[in-house]
Amino acid sequence: MTLPERQLANAIRALAMDAVQAANSGHPGMPMGMADVATVLYSDYLKFDPTDPKWADRDRFVLSAGHGSMLAYATLHLAGYAHPTMEEIRNFRQLNSPCAGHPENFELAGVETTTGPLGQGLATAVGMAIAERHLNAIYGDDLVDHRTWVIAGDGCLMEGINHEAIGLAGHLGLGRLIVLWDDNKITIDGSTDLSTSEDVKARYAATGWHVDSCDGHDAADIRRAIDAALADGRPSLIACKTLIGFGAPNKQGTSATHGSPLGADEVAAARANMGWTAEPFVIPADIADAWRGFGQRGQALHAAWNDRLVSSDKKNDFEDRLSGKVAPGDAFKAYLDGLVAEPPKVATRKASENALTALTADIASLVGGSADLTGSNNTKTSSTKPLNRNDYSGRYIYYGIREFGMSAAMNGMALHGGVIPYGGTFLVFSDYCRGAIRLSALQRQRVVYVMTHDSIGRKSLSERRLPSAQRRRGAQGCAGRNRLRSVAGARRRRKARSGGAGRRCRFDGVDRIVRRTGCGLSGRSAARRCPDRLDRGRDDLRLGTLHRPPWPALRHRQLWRVGADRRSLPAFRPDGRRHHPQDSGTARRIRPAATFRRKD
Numbered sequence: 001m002t003l004p005e006r007q008l009a010n011a012i013r014a015l016a017m018d019a020v021q022a023a024n025s026g027h028p029g030m031p032m033g034m035a036d037v038a039t040v041l042y043s044d045y046l047k048f049d050p051t052d053p054k055w056a057d058r059d060r061f062v063l064s065a066g067h068g069s070m071l072a073y074a075t076l077h078l079a080g081y082a083h084p085t086m087e088e089i090r091n092f093r094q095l096n097s098p099c100a101g102h103p104e105n106f107e108l109a110g111v112e113t114t115t116g117p118l119g120q121g122l123a124t125a126v127g128m129a130i131a132e133r134h135l136n137a138i139y140g141d142d143l144v145d146h147r148t149w150v151i152a153g154d155g156c157l158m159e160g161i162n163h164e165a166i167g168l169a170g171h172l173g174l175g176r177l178i179v180l181w182d183d184n185k186i187t188i189d190g191s192t193d194l195s196t197s198e199d200v201k202a203r204y205a206a207t208g209w210h211v212d213s214c215d216g217h218d219a220a221d222i223r224r225a226i227d228a229a230l231a232d233g234r235p236s237l238i239a240c241k242t243l244i245g246f247g248a249p250n251k252q253g254t255s256a257t258h259g260s261p262l263g264a265d266e267v268a269a270a271r272a273n274m275g276w277t278a279e280p281f282v283i284p285a286d287i288a289d290a291w292r293g294f295g296q297r298g299q300a301l302h303a304a305w306n307d308r309l310v311s312s313d314k315k316n317d318f319e320d321r322l323s324g325k326v327a328p329g330d331a332f333k334a335y336l337d338g339l340v341a342e343p344p345k346v347a348t349r350k351a352s353e354n355a356l357t358a359l360t361a362d363i364a365s366l367v368g369g370s371a372d373l374t375g376s377n378n379t380k381t382s383s384t385k386p387l388n389r390n391d392y393s394g395r396y397i398y399y400g401i402r403e404f405g406m407s408a409a410m411n412g413m414a415l416h417g418g419v420i421p422y423g424g425t426f427l428v429f430s431d432y433c434r435g436a437i438r439l440s441a442l443q444r445q446r447v448v449y450v451m452t453h454d455s456i457g458r459k460s461l462s463e464r465r466l467p468s469a470q471r472r473r474g475a476q477g478c479a480g481r482n483r484l485r486s487v488a489g490a491r492r493r494r495k496a497r498s499g500g501a502g503r504r505c506r507f508d509g510v511d512r513i514v515r516r517t518g519c520g521l522s523g524r525s526a527a528r529r530c531p532d533r534l535d536r537g538r539d540d541l542r543l544g545t546l547h548r549p550p551w552p553a554l555r556h557r558q559l560w561r562v563g564a565d566r567r568s569l570p571a572f573r574p575d576g577r578r579h580h581p582q583d584s585g586t587a588r589r590i591r592p593a594a595t596f597r598r599k600d
């Protein structure tokens with residue numbers, strides 16, 4: 001390295017403040033504050049090859065504090081990745097630029113995971129670190145020997161998921177996970193003193209982490225702390241003491257730099273303060289060259305790794321595994337044939353277990369687990385022995401009662417590659433996992449959620465079951481296709497199917513709107529027989545075409561809502577008489593049409 005490191009870091013600062021200024025939106029404070037740490041990381045530690053961003057044995061870098069996305073874009077560009085180009089950085093936060101406000105995994109090859117929802121990046125990194133240890137146990141140091149680095153902010157450490165994630169990482173002894181905490185004591189609202197007095201380092205230490213701190217603006221001290229972390233067998237947290245917006249003389253250290261452009265005057269003052277004379281979006285040649293040099297270390301390591309791969313007898317298996325392709329063998333086909341020949345009459349959880357047993361026997365990359373419901377969801381099979389700190393080659397993870405942590409870790413495993421994660425809990429707890437399920441969908445990842453049944457509150461919650469399923473599907477995207485379908489979108493589609501907010505028809509001598517409602521069935525039956533599945537039947541009310549159930553025995557419970565507008569829709573019975581709530585208990589069961597989703 002030929003230049004003072006501060007100038008190399010200032011290249012990140014300049015790009016961050018200029019891009020945010022040009023977009024008139026974004027977060028300059030975090031990239032400016034952590035620029036020195038990121039420069040040390042890239043120059044001396046991170047194993048990467050900018051010419052092959054998907055190299056299987058690269059270190060994984062997760063910017064958990066996703067709002068500081070300009071730090072990721074600046075470092076990728078400076079380190080010589082093909083993208084983002086300077087033009088793309090100029091267009092930060094603009095339509096069609098891969099430099100989105102928060103980094104997205106499929107926009108740029110060097111972005112390992114979509115971040116922005118605070119806390120999830122770090123929790124996802126735990127999954128990456130698990131996948132690394134698992135594959136290392138199978139393929140050895142020659143092929144799999146990398147680390148997972150995380151830059152996280154106060155927010156990431158404050159979120160509840162952080163507790164689940166670090167508890168799991170500490171328990172599994174994931175020593176190759178290193179978290180660089182941007183310990184700037186500032187969040188959006190101002191000082192962290194406003195909202196927390198937690199001893200974060202003590203919490204990490206209590207969950208089995210190595211903990212250290214350093215001056216985040218002193219390269220030598222940063223190196224000292226990282227070296228100590230590398231020497232320790234436990235996962236590591238390094239509290240990097242920084243000033244948010246470092247370099248902006250009047251605003252640094254304040255929340256004013258968190259999420260707003262610095263303003264032309266402050267940008268000019270920062271340039272003068274940093275001795276940065278280049279025009280916006282111009283990197284002086286000597287600084288650009290020094291940054292490009294960082295990648296050479298990784299390129300040499302990559303070349304040596306290629307040689308080892310070529311001479312390895314596990315080469316084909318390894319490449320197949322990392323490609324993500326799965327080809328169930330004869331045993332699985334025989335299982336499917338058996339199902340067709342003689343469909344078993346078993347509970348859903350048993351059916352799920354049977355399928356998992358057949359699949360895990362055939363597909364080695366399936367790594368299962370459960371949030372402490374192994375025996376209820378039947379997720380453990382004879383092929384999946386436990387994965388723990390003494391044996392990472394296992395294929396079954398006891399996640400503990402950490403549904404959100406489990407789901408985020410599964411995202412990380414899927415993103416890492418070489419592992420197809422599945423994990424179980426009750427459907428009713430899908431709400432606990434929801435943020436991570438959403439990220440599975442947004443990131444287009446193959447994550448299998450095994451939620452065999454509702455369990456808790458089967459009776460009382462059955463009334464709310466469909467909305468819950470609807471929310472989950474809104475979060476997850478449509479099953480199988482993993483495409484995000486928002487709840488609003490679902491509502492639009494439902495309207496389209498049912499002919500809008502209701503059917504206009506004449507009833508009682510006036511124009512009315514008729515809408516379908518629930519059939520008054522409880523729980524599971526309602527789920528199976530929701531109106532979207534009902535056959536068109538006779539028109540009892542003579543109101544035009546209506547849908548009604550094909551099961552005569554159930555007709556008496558079918559209620560229709562008929563009203564003058566969308567909001568006041570009194571209920572009518574099939575015989576045309578007005579239904580009064582006090583008539584029977586069934587009144588409780590009337591649900592608005594919006595409760596129902598078609599079963600795909």
Ligand SMILES: Cc1ncc(C[n+]2csc(CCOP(=O)(O)OP(=O)(O)O)c2C)c(N)n1
Pocket residue numbers: 029030065067068116117118119152153154155156159182184186187188244258
């Ligand atoms: C789950 C979640 N909640 C809230 C936000 C909105 N948000 C973005 S950044 C931020 C403050 C984060 O503070 P910190 O991590 O200390 O970042 P810094 O201000 O130091 O850059 C908040 C609340 C979010 N992105 N994700």
Ligand SMILES: [Mg+2]
Pocket residue numbers: 153154155182183184185186187
């Ligand atoms: Mg902060």
